[in-house]
Amino acid sequence: MLLRLIRAERMKLKRSPVWIAFILMPIVPAVLGTINYLGNIEILDSEWYSLWTQHTIFTSYFFLPIIIGIYCAYIMRLEQSNHNWNKTLTMPVPKSEIFLAKLITATFMILISEIWIGVLLVISGKIIGMTAALPFKDIMIWCLFGSLGGMVMASVQLIISMFIKSFALPIGISLAGGISGLVFLAKNLGHIWPYSLMAYGMRSNSPQQMIESGYLPYVIICITYIALFSIAGGTLMNRKEL
Amino acid sequence: MIKLLRCELLKMRHKYIFLTLLAITAAGLVFSLYGDYSGEFIQKNGWCMMLYQLPLANGIFFPIACLVISSRLADTEHKASSYKQLFTLEKRGRIYDAKLMTGLSMTLLSVLIYWSVLLVFGKIIRFYGEPPMELYLRYLACTAAATAVLYILQHGISMLFKNQAVSFFTGAIGTFIGVFSMFLPQLPLLRQLIPWGFYGALQFMGLYGWTSEERYANAYLKIMSVDPAVYVIIAVYIILFYALGKYLFCRKET
Numbered sequence: 001m002l003l004r005l006i007r008a009e010r011m012k013l014k015r016s017p018v019w020i021a022f023i024l025m026p027i028v029p030a031v032l033g034t035i036n037y038l039g040n041i042e043i044l045d046s047e048w049y050s051l052w053t054q055h056t057i058f059t060s061y062f063f064l065p066i067i068i069g070i071y072c073a074y075i076m077r078l079e080q081s082n083h084n085w086n087k088t089l090t091m092p093v094p095k096s097e098i099f100l101a102k103l104i105t106a107t108f109m110i111l112i113s114e115i116w117i118g119v120l121l122v123i124s125g126k127i128i129g130m131t132a133a134l135p136f137k138d139i140m141i142w143c144l145f146g147s148l149g150g151m152v153m154a155s156v157q158l159i160i161s162m163f164i165k166s167f168a169l170p171i172g173i174s175l176a177g178g179i180s181g182l183v184f185l186a187k188n189l190g191h192i193w194p195y196s197l198m199a200y201g202m203r204s205n206s207p208q209q210m211i212e213s214g215y216l217p218y219v220i221i222c223i224t225y226i227a228l229f230s231i232a233g234g235t236l237m238n239r240k241e242l
Numbered sequence: 243m244i245k246l247l248r249c250e251l252l253k254m255r256h257k258y259i260f261l262t263l264l265a266i267t268a269a270g271l272v273f274s275l276y277g278d279y280s281g282e283f284i285q286k287n288g289w290c291m292m293l294y295q296l297p298l299a300n301g302i303f304f305p306i307a308c309l310v311i312s313s314r315l316a317d318t319e320h321k322a323s324s325y326k327q328l329f330t331l332e333k334r335g336r337i338y339d340a341k342l343m344t345g346l347s348m349t350l351l352s353v354l355i356y357w358s359v360l361l362v363f364g365k366i367i368r369f370y371g372e373p374p375m376e377l378y379l380r381y382l383a384c385t386a387a388a389t390a391v392l393y394i395l396q397h398g399i400s401m402l403f404k405n406q407a408v409s410f411f412t413g414a415i416g417t418f419i420g421v422f423s424m425f426l427p428q429l430p431l432l433r434q435l436i437p438w439g440f441y442g443a444l445q446f447m448g449l450y451g452w453t454s455e456e457r458y459a460n461a462y463l464k465i466m467s468v469d470p471a472v473y474v475i476i477a478v479y480i481i482l483f484y485a486l487g488k489y490l491f492c493r494k495e496t
Contacts, residue, residue, distance in 0.1 A: 021411035028415060032422035039428050058421055062302060066414050074407050081321060167317060167406045168310045172262055175306055176269050183276070 001093055005101035012078050013105070018071065022113055025067060029059050030120035034128060047132040048125060052142065053204055055121055060146065060199040061182050062175070064113070068150055068198075069174025071109050072157035073167050075102050080165050089240060096234025099162075103155055103230060110150035114143040114202075145201030145215075148222045152194045153177065155229035159236065191218060194225055246332065246340035250315070259314050260348055263307055267352045270303030271359055279367050283458035288369030290463040292360060293381055293447040300385055301420050301441035308349055308393040309400075309413030315345045316400035316409075334492045338401060342484075346393050353389055357382045377465075380446065388440035391479050392416075395437055398487025402494060434472050437479060443472045 013019075033054035037044055044050035079085050088098060118139045125134070156177070161170040181196030190200035199205075201218065254260070274296055278284075284291055319325050328337055361373055400409040420438025423429065424445075433439030446468050451460040 017405060017407050017411060021407075021415065025411070025415055025418070028418045029422065032419065032426060035429065036422070036425050039426065058418070062421075063414060063418050066306075070407060070410050070414065077407075166257075166314060168313045168410075169258075169262060171410060172266055172306070172310050176265065179269050179273055182273075 002097050002101060002104075005093060005097055006104055009075065009101050009105040012075075016074065018074055018109070021067070021070070022109065022116070025063070026059070026113065026117045026120055029055050029063075030117075030124050034124040038128060047130055048121070048135050049138075051125055051130070052121055052139075055124070056117065056142075056202055056204040059117070060202045060204045062178050064146075064150065064198060065153060065174045065178030065181070065195065066171060067113065068106070068110060068153050069157055069171040069177075071106050072102075072154055072174075073161045073170045075106055076158065076161040077167060080161075080167075085240065089237075095237045095240075096230075099158065099233040099237045100230060102158055103151070103226075103233070106154040106158065107147065107151045110154060111143075111147040114147045114150070117146075118143045141215075142202050145203075145218065146198050148219065149196075149198030149201040152197050152222050152225040152229070155226055155233060156194055159229060159233045162233070162236065162240070191221060194229075197222055197225070243336065243340065243343075246336060247344060250340050250344040253318050254315075254344075257314065257318070259311060262314070263311055263348055263352050264355070266303055266307045266310065267356050270299055270307075271356060271363075273303070274299040275360075275363055281458065283461060285368075286370045287463050288367065289364055289371070289373045290377070290447055291449075292364065293377060294445075294449050294463060296360070296381070297441045297445040298421070298424055300388070301424060301438065302417065304349075304353065304385070304389045304441070305392050305396075305413060305417040305420065305438050307352060308389060308396045309409060311345050311349055312393060312396040312400040313406045313409050315341050316397070317406050320404045320406070335488055338488050338491050341401065342394065342397050345397060346390060349389055349393050350386055353382070353386050357385070377447070384444035384446070385441070387476050388437075388444060391437045391440060391476055391483065394480060394483045394487065398483055398491070401487065401491050430469070434469060434475060440472070440476060444468055 033056075034051065037051050037054045044054070079088050089095065091098075121139065122134065153174075157170060157174055160173055164170050164173075177195035181190070181193060181199055184190050184193035184196040185199060185205075190196040197218075201222075274292075279288065319328065325337075357378070361378065364373055396409060396413055399412055400406065403409060416436065416438040419436055420433070420441065423433035423436060423439040424442035426432060430443075433442040446466055448464050448466040449461060450464060451462055452458060453460075
């Protein structure tokens with residue numbers, strides 16, 4: 001049933017402008033970040049790591065939270081318009097699975113956004129003739145952990161978008177969440193706040209350092225948050241009035 | 243027009259649109275003003291230092307405010323599919339103008355609130371001396387001009403496209419380019435031509451002599467020259483975005 005619901009969510013996204021944005025959005029920091037890297041090559045001497053910082057520093061703090069906010073608001077938009085909740089909630093499917101299907105769809109979009117960011121990093125590095133060996137394992141970790149942290153954010157944003165009919169308001173909240181994440185990161189509490197986990201996992205500010213607390217606690221915290229918010233989202237959807 | 247504006251205000255009731263705007267402004271203020279103000283250099287040059295640091299925060303928060311407010315105002319009609327009915331009661335152009343005036347005046351009010359809080363904050367922190375009002379008024383005018391261009395552009399996009407994701411993605415990508423353009427002094431044309439880059443293009447306070455080793459030991463702040471062409475480009479964009487948006491909206495099929 002869950003797979004069929006995921007397929008239904010994918011059909012809703014067919015030919016949507018989300019995909020154009022998904023292609024275009026990461027190209028901007030890739031191009032401008034690479035130009036900035038070339039302009040400051042004397043200071044930025046850690047090759048791939050410095051380039052990753054240039055590509056992702058603003059992306060992870062401000063723009064990926066906004067993008068996730070848009071993804072989640074868009075995924076809920078069809079239900080929010082024209083009383084479509086009536087159809088969705090009267091379908092003979094477990095309501096909690098509807099929430100889960102939406103979360104998996106959002107996560108899939110976040111994951112491919114992260115992979116695209118990683119691919120653009122490699123392309124940019126090759127174009128500017130970077131000589132150091134490609135830190136493939138690190139790139140994989142940044143992208144996967146970024147996606148995991150992004151999934152936490154998406155689970156919160158889906159709940160917000162489920163209750164707020166407006167398309168714009170949840171995105172504003174997402175931006176505020178991203179800023180709050182920045183504050184938590186500055187206070188060394190990035191590993192416990194749902195809105196800072198993505199930037200924390202992507203290591204934009206210090207890509208050469210491993211996560212201080214280690215990878216396992218980070219994964220456990222993310223999974224705990226995802227489970228909590230998914231249960232909350234599923235329960236709230238079960239109780240949602242027509 | 244007064245009646246139309248009153249209608250817009252009535253439609254905004256219980257939608258918390260102005261509250262949303264205030265929340266974004268508050269987030270911008272927290273981001274701009276959060277920091278350590280204990281150093282001697284900061285205390286002595288606090289007023290000018292703020293003018294140097296603020297355009298970056300402005301380039302993130304005011305574009306977001308513009309796109310959220312314009313989208314919410316336009317979406318009220320999109321969601322209810324009420325444009326067709328409205329067009330039977332009033333001219334399309336006047337509806338476009340009324341929504342623009344409502345949203346733009348609210349957004350500019352938030353710029354004014356932001357600016358006033360900066361002055362109060364500087365007084366509370368006790369920056370040395372009185373605020374240089376001439377420079378602060380210039381900063382207010384520059385921020386308001388850049389915000390007005392963006393609002394007019396976002397208003398046009400939000401009114402034209404039923405799917406507000408288009409407006410949001412355009413705004414988000416533009417903001418992204420705008421913020422990056424402030425870190426690329428080698429590409430001045432980027433911030434001078436892209437509307438989201440105007441906050442950087444109009445920045446007139448520069449910090450010189452700062453190094454990561456010596457920090458503020460040899461640092462000083464100086465007024466930079468702004469390319470006069472930027473003012474012309476802003477004026478042209480305001481007219482162009484308004485005229486084009488209104489023309490396309492008036493011809494749009496509903």
